Amino acid sequence: MAESADNLEAILCRNGTETPEPVKAEVSGTIPPWLQGTLLRNGPGLFTIGNSSYDHWFDGMALIHSFTFKDGEVYYRSKFLKSDTYKKNITANRIVVTEFGTLSVPDPCKNIFSKAFTYLLKVIPNFTDNNLINIIRYGDDYYASSEIQYINQINPLTLDTTGRVNYRNHIALNLATSHPHYDDEGNTYNMGTAIIGLGKPKYVIFKVPAHATDLKDKKNLKNPALKNLQQICSIPFRSTLFPSYFHSFGMTENYIIFVEQPFKLDIVRLATAQIRGVTWGRCLKFDQDDNTLFHVINKKTGKALSTKFYGNAFVVFHHINAYEEDGHVVFDLITYKDNSLYDMFYIKNMRENRTSNKSSKDISPPICQRFVLPINADFKGNSLGSNLVTLENTSSTAALQKDGSVYCTPETLFQGLELPEINYKYNGKKYRYFYGSRVEWLPQSNKIAKVDTATKTHIEWTEEDCFPSEPKFVASPGAVDEDDGVVLSSVVSVNPQKPPFMLVLDAKDFTEIARATINFPVHLDLHGLFIPQSS
Incomplete structure (x- = not known):
């Protein structure tokens, strides 16, 4: 495994290449005839520009991929996102825009000796627009996204970058997630953070309607769906100078679930970051002595439940799913004991871990956990410390405290899985299965798995020297069973004799249905979505 780790680190950190015209893959097996559409993928793909290199894997310039399924064939193409950041870097032939874990030298901000918060006001609005994390749909448009106030619109067919959007032109926020619901x-729900310069600091939840129904001349209007963006609510920070970091959130039929975790952004440290020569990634800290607060917000009224639900300190990046059942809100997410996962992806650490033969035992492992919040419990009829969870088949607890709050402990569903995916028709509904990357070695899994939450069992796909990306579930037309469909994953290999391929698995038993081999370089990616042909 050490040799594979060595080769994988080289593959992860190499510069990707564009394949601007569609390349037909070589299909073995049989792709279901109903599988018609395009799988869009996003991730870092350019790590060295001129003589400068990025320090963190999450900083590489975004490379957009598409895998188009048509009549049993697969076509691949890729293009770099032509963001303003990309253009500036390529023109200068060096890194001139600061990223999450990499400082530009020199930094384009010239007012580095101004007062701290004056500097902060200048930096945040002019932050990078390198959207390398995910693909978001707003209305009929698609955008490359990261966790900043900018998104870049792309053409899902050609992968051309067609324009940049600033969230601040539509809603007051500085940061936004890349994992909407x-x-x-067809409405899109998302949330972000308003840090400074936009009124009182707060978290903001908003909705983008599926159709711009109130706008005239919609065909000639840029970003028509965003013109109808609606703020659902705002939530004040627990601590004005230490807002919670969040990467995703949960949503049920009636509620938004926001986990305010003790993994925090230090605003003062951020305000003075350039003066001290640190990146904003170094302004995040985990407070293990704090607790985690669970906000449950009514989607229609925008009001949060008055009961304070909380749990022990942990770090969360990805939610799996959430739903309501018999007066409870159930939400599943992937937790860590600390923030070592982000630190591990500093390229220097990746190389040191590999050369020193460190393993995943040195890093907090991902744990899939289920929390159950009794939102309709009768507190008056229960004694202090009693478990308010009345659902069967769960070991999750919610204990009433003296101050009227409820302390929650989770049930462990599975250990060692990241990049979770479900049949999205069950998003916000009671479900049984989820899929993800099976993490036994970091920074990248060499397996994908299907987890059964009812039986607590799982099945896996793996192949020697192969490293699959985040799996994506696509349901069969007219499917009745939750797992009736296929799982798609882009796979790269550390074996130079084995080209990359698109893997197609039967979602029920994880048997391989087909693979589409691509005789061009394909870079490992992060997230994406499947667009059916009819969309």
């Missing part, structure tokens, strides 16, 4: 009507 979509309801059955």
Whole structure:
């Protein structure tokens, strides 16, 4: 495994290449005839520009990929996101825009000796627009996204970058997540953070309607869906100078679940970051002595439940799913004991871990946990410390405290899985299965798995020298069973004799249905979405 780790680190940190015209893959097996559409993927793909290199894996310039399924064939193409950051860096032939873990030298901000918060006001609005994390749909448009106030619109067919959008032109926020939710009507829900310069610091939850129904001349209007963006609510920070970091959130039929975790952004440290020569990634800290607060917000009224639900300190990046059952809100997420996962992806640490033969035992492992919040419990009829959870088949607890708050402990569903995926038709609904990257070695898994939450069992796919990306579930037309469909994953290999391929698995038993081999370089990515042909 050490040799594979060595080769994988080289693959992860190499510069990717564009494949601007569609390349037909070589299909072995049989791709279901109903599988028609495009899988869009996003991730870092350019790590060295001129003589400068990025310090963190999450800083590389975004490389957009598409895998188009048509009549049993697969076509691959890729293009770098032509963000303003990309253009500036390429023109200068060096890194001139600061990223999460990499300082530009020199930094484009010239007012580095101004007062701390004056500097902060200048930096945040002019932050990088290198959207390398995910693909978001707003209305009929698609955007490359990261965790900043900018998103870049892309053409899902050609992968051309067609324009940049500033969230601040539509809503007052500085940061936004790359993991929104979509309801059955096609509306998009997302949330972000308003830090400074936009009124009182707060978290903001907003909705983008599926259709711009109130706008005239919608065909000639740029970003029509965003013109109808609606703020659902705002939530004040627990601590004005230490807002919680968040990467995703949960959504049920009636509620938004926001986990305010003790993994925090130090605002003062951020305000003076350039003066001290540190990146904003170094302004995040985990407070193990704090607790985690669970906010439950009514989607229609924008009001949060008055009961304070909380749990022990942990770090969370990805939610799996959430739903309501018999007066409870159930939400599943992947937790860590600390923030060592982000630190591990500093390229220097990746190399040191590999050369010193460190393993995943040195890093807090991901644990899939289930929390259950009794939102309709009768507190008056229960004694202090009693478990308010009345659902069967769960070991999650919620104990009433003297101050009227409820302390929650989770049930462990599974250990060692990240990048979770579900049948999205069950998003916000009671479900049984989720899929993800099976983490037994970091920084990247060489397995993908399907977890059964009812039986607490799992099945896996793996192949020697192969490293699959985040799995994506696509349901069969007219499917009745939750796991009736396929799981797609882009796979790269550390074996130079084995080219990359798109893997197609039967979602029920994880048997391989087909693979589409691509005789061009494909870079390992992060997240994406599947666009059916009819969309």
